[in-house]
Amino acid sequence: MAAAAATVEVTWDVEYILWAPDCQQRVMIGINGRFPGPNITARAGDVISVTMNNKMHTEGVVIHWHGIRQFGTPWADGTASISQCAVNPGETFIYKFVADKPGTYFYHGHFGMQRAAGLYGSLIVLDSPEQPEPFRHQYDDGGELPMMLLSDWWHQNVYAQAAGLDGKDRHFEWIGEPQTILINGRGQFECTLGPTRKSFEKLLNENVETCVDDQKMCSDQEKCLRRSECGPYCPRSQCAPVVFNVEQGKTYRLRIASTTSLSLLNVKIQGHKMTVVEADGNHVEPFVVDDIDIYSGESYSVLLKADQKPASYWISVGVRGRHPKTVPALAILSYGNGNAAAPSLQLPAGEPPVTPAWNDTQRSKAFTYSIRARKDTNQPPPAAADRQIFLLNTQNLMDGRYRWSINNVSLTLPATPYLGAFHHGLQDSAFDASGEPPAAFPEDYDVMRPPANNATTASDRVFRLRHGAVVDVVLQNANMLREEVSETHPWHLHGHDFWVLGYGDGRYDPAAHAAGLNAADPPLRNTAVVFPHGWTALRFVANNTGAWAFHCHIEPHLHMGMGVVFIEGEDRMHELDVPKDAMACGLVARTAATPLTPATPLPPSPAPAP
Numbered sequence: 001m002a003a004a005a006a007t008v009e010v011t012w013d014v015e016y017i018l019w020a021p022d023c024q025q026r027v028m029i030g031i032n033g034r035f036p037g038p039n040i041t042a043r044a045g046d047v048i049s050v051t052m053n054n055k056m057h058t059e060g061v062v063i064h065w066h067g068i069r070q071f072g073t074p075w076a077d078g079t080a081s082i083s084q085c086a087v088n089p090g091e092t093f094i095y096k097f098v099a100d101k102p103g104t105y106f107y108h109g110h111f112g113m114q115r116a117a118g119l120y121g122s123l124i125v126l127d128s129p130e131q132p133e134p135f136r137h138q139y140d141d142g143g144e145l146p147m148m149l150l151s152d153w154w155h156q157n158v159y160a161q162a163a164g165l166d167g168k169d170r171h172f173e174w175i176g177e178p179q180t181i182l183i184n185g186r187g188q189f190e191c192t193l194g195p196t197r198k199s200f201e202k203l204l205n206e207n208v209e210t211c212v213d214d215q216k217m218c219s220d221q222e223k224c225l226r227r228s229e230c231g232p233y234c235p236r237s238q239c240a241p242v243v244f245n246v247e248q249g250k251t252y253r254l255r256i257a258s259t260t261s262l263s264l265l266n267v268k269i270q271g272h273k274m275t276v277v278e279a280d281g282n283h284v285e286p287f288v289v290d291d292i293d294i295y296s297g298e299s300y301s302v303l304l305k306a307d308q309k310p311a312s313y314w315i316s317v318g319v320r321g322r323h324p325k326t327v328p329a330l331a332i333l334s335y336g337n338g339n340a341a342a343p344s345l346q347l348p349a350g351e352p353p354v355t356p357a358w359n360d361t362q363r364s365k366a367f368t369y370s371i372r373a374r375k376d377t378n379q380p381p382p383a384a385a386d387r388q389i390f391l392l393n394t395q396n397l398m399d400g401r402y403r404w405s406i407n408n409v410s411l412t413l414p415a416t417p418y419l420g421a422f423h424h425g426l427q428d429s430a431f432d433a434s435g436e437p438p439a440a441f442p443e444d445y446d447v448m449r450p451p452a453n454n455a456t457t458a459s460d461r462v463f464r465l466r467h468g469a470v471v472d473v474v475l476q477n478a479n480m481l482r483e484e485v486s487e488t489h490p491w492h493l494h495g496h497d498f499w500v501l502g503y504g505d506g507r508y509d510p511a512a513h514a515a516g517l518n519a520a521d522p523p524l525r526n527t528a529v530v531f532p533h534g535w536t537a538l539r540f541v542a543n544n545t546g547a548w549a550f551h552c553h554i555e556p557h558l559h560m561g562m563g564v565v566f567i568e569g570e571d572r573m574h575e576l577d578v579p580k581d582a583m584a585c586g587l588v589a590r591t592a593a594t595p596l597t598p599a600t601p602l603p604p605s606p607a608p609a610p
C-alpha cells in the first residue's frame with residue numbers, strides 16, 4: 001500500500017560562524033551553528049519545508065535544492081535574480097517543495113559566491129512504493145552508508161575571491177587551487193601525508209568517538225583548542241577524518257556528491273571496486289569501476305561490497321582535470337573497529353591509493369562515456385527536437401576584466417528576478433527583452449585557438465521556450481585566452497533532467513555528428529561535463545513553467561558570467577502561486593503590479609513528453 005506523503009519540516013538559522021574545516025579556523029556561512037548544514041532526508045513524494053532565517057548581518061541569501069525539479073514551485077528553486085529575491089538580513093523565507101524523485105542530492109547557496117563560503121549540505125530522497133529504486137535489493141538492509149559530500153576549501157574568504165575575480169587589468173586575481181579538499185566538511189590542511197601521517201592518526205583516534213558521526217559534534221572546543229597542533233586553531237572535532245564503518249560480507253550503498261567550487265575529483269577506495277547504479281537521481285546501467293570521477297554538481301550512488309579481510313582501508317579523493325596543488329583528501333573505510341566500543345582505529349596498512357593522473361583526459365572520457373541509462377527503467381528521449389541552441393564557451397576580456405561568455409555574451413543578472421518579472425507582466429522593463437541571446441556562433445570560429453576577438457559584451461537577455469518544446473543544446477568548448485588550454489566545465493540545468501545524447505572532440509558538426517548521437521539509452525542527468533576543446537549534446541523538454549538557470553557549476557566561472565537563463569511557458573506564468581515574499585524587490589516591489597495575462601498568445605503546446 002502506498003505510504004502517505006509526509007512533510008519534512010525544519011527551521012534553519014543561516015549565520016556567520018567561526019569554523020576549522022581543515023584544522024585552521026576561518027569565517028564560514030553555517031546553518032544552525034554548524035558546517036556543513038544539516039542533512040535532509042525525505043521520502044519521494046514528501047513535502048520539504050525549510051523555514052530559513054537569515055541571521056547574517058550584512059548580506060542577503062538564497063538556497064538552491066540541487067537536482068529537485070520544482071514542478072509547480074519554480075519560486076522555490078533558490079536562485080537570486082532568477083527565481084526569487086535574495087532574502088534580506090533579519091528576514092525569513094519558507095522554501096516548500098516536493099521531493100519529487102528518489103536520489104542523491106544536495107543544497108547550496110546561489111547568491112554571489114556563498115556556496116564557496118560553506119553554505120551547503122546533503123539532501124537524500126529515499127525511494128517509495130510508487131517510485132522504487134531497482135537496485136534496492138542489491139544492497140543489504142541497513143546498508144546505507146552516510147553520504148559522502150565532497151567540496152574544496154580556500155583560506156582566502158569569498159569576498160576577497162570575488163573582488164579578485166572582478167579586478168580590472170593588473171588587479172585581476174584568480175582564486176587558484178584550493179588549500180584543502182573536504183569530505184563531509186572535514187579535511188586536514190597539510191596534515192595528512194608523508195611525515196605528518198602521525199598527526200592524521202592522532203586526529204583520527206582523538207576524535208573518533210565524539211566525531212565520526214557527523215550529526216554529533218564535539219562540544220569540548222576548549223579542549224580541542226588547547227591540544228591544537230595543526231595550525232593556530234584546531235578544534236579537532238571539526239577536522240577529524242571521516243570514517244565509514246562496514247561489516248565484512250555485506251554490500252553497501254554509498255552516495256557521493258560534489259559541491260566543489262572548482263575541483264574535479266576522483267574517489268578511489270583501497271582494495272575495493274564500486275558498481276555505479278545512480279547518477280543525479282537517475283538509474284544507470286550498472287558498471288564496475290576501480291575509481292570514480294565526479295564533477296561539481298554531480299552525484300552518484302555506488303554499491304560497495306565489504307569483501308576484503310577485516311581491516312582499515314584508505315579512501316583517497318584526488319584532483320583531476322586541473323594541475324593539482326592540493327593534496328588528496330583521505331577518509332577511512334573500517335571493517336567493524338571504528339565503533340565507539342573499540343579503543344582506537346588503526347591507520348590502514350600501506351600508502352593511500354593514488355588517484356589517476358590529473359591530465360589523463362582519455363581516462364576521464366572513458367568513465368563519463370560509459371554511463372548509460374539503466375535498461376529496465378530507460379525512458380528514451382523524444383525522437384526529434386523543436387529547437388536547437390548552440391552554446392560556445394569562451395574566456396574573454398570585457399573592459400579589462402576577465403569574463404566567461406556564451407556566444408560572446410556574458411551573463412549579468414537583473415535586479416528584478418525573471419520569474420517575478422514574467423509573473424507580473426513586467427518583463428519588458430525588468431531586463432533586456434528586445435531579443436534572445438545568440439543561439440549560435442560564427443561558422444568560422446576556431447575552437448582550437450584563443451578567441452580572435454576577445455572583447456565580449458554583457459547581457460541579461462534570456463531564451464524564451466514554448467511550454468512543451470523539445471530543446472537540444474550543444475555545449476561547445478573552446479580554447480581559453482592562453483594558447484593551447486581549454487578547461488573542463490560541468491554544466492548544471494535547474495528545473496530539469498536532460499538526456500546526454502553524446503560527446504565529442506573538436507567542433508560539433510551537425511552533418512557529421514547528429515546521426516551518431518545516442519537516442520537509444522542516453523543517461524538522464526542534471527549536470528554534464530564538456531571536455532577540453534570538445535562538445536556535449538543534450539536534450540530536454542521545456543515542460544516546467546518557470547525561470548531556470550543553466551550554467552557552469554564552477555563557482556568563479558558562474559560569477560564571471562558563464563551561464564544562460566531559460567524562461568519556460570511564459571503564457572502560463574500567471575497561473576503560478578508565487579509567494580509575495582519571493583518577489584519583494586526590484587520592479588515588482590516598486591510597481592503596483594498585477595499578475596500577467598498573456599498579451600501575445602503563444603502557439604499551442606505539443607503533447608507532453610516525459
Ligand SMILES: O=C1O[C@H]([C@@H](O)CO)C(O)=C1O
Nearest residue numbers: 174395402480487556557560
Ligand atoms: O577563469 C579562469 O581564470 C584562470 C586563468 O585562465 C587566468 O588566470 C583559470 O584557470 C580559469 O578557469
